[in-house]
Amino acid sequence: MSEFTSEECTDPAGHRLHICQLRKEGRDEEVAALMADPGHTCLNCNAVAKHAKNLCNPSPFSRA
Template sequence: MSDSKKVECKDPAGHWLHICQLRKEGRDEDVAALMKDPGHICLNCNAVAKEAKNLCNPSPFSKA
């Protein structure tokens, strides 16, 4: 039995807007635009985005 636990998407209804889904669809230009000037990181996949709504498990971070 594995000790690791899969973290689910915190907004399944909005998953179509998340960077991981856009990457799967090959929408690289959209992904690049969402990643400009990031302020949030996904705790599932470590993707960064300007807005939390574009990540499955977002956490804000401070820019140094």
């Protein structure tokens, strides 16, 4: 997989905190904690997270 580009990540400076990067680093426990009680999904990789700041291209979703 190629390195991300600014078009793929809306916050390149914060990419080190994004779920895709944490997965790449094998930080599975952190990933699991960030994915608990999700309210956002990444439009790039479909990962879910509680906070938008942990996704490259976040979009909120309703939990209804």
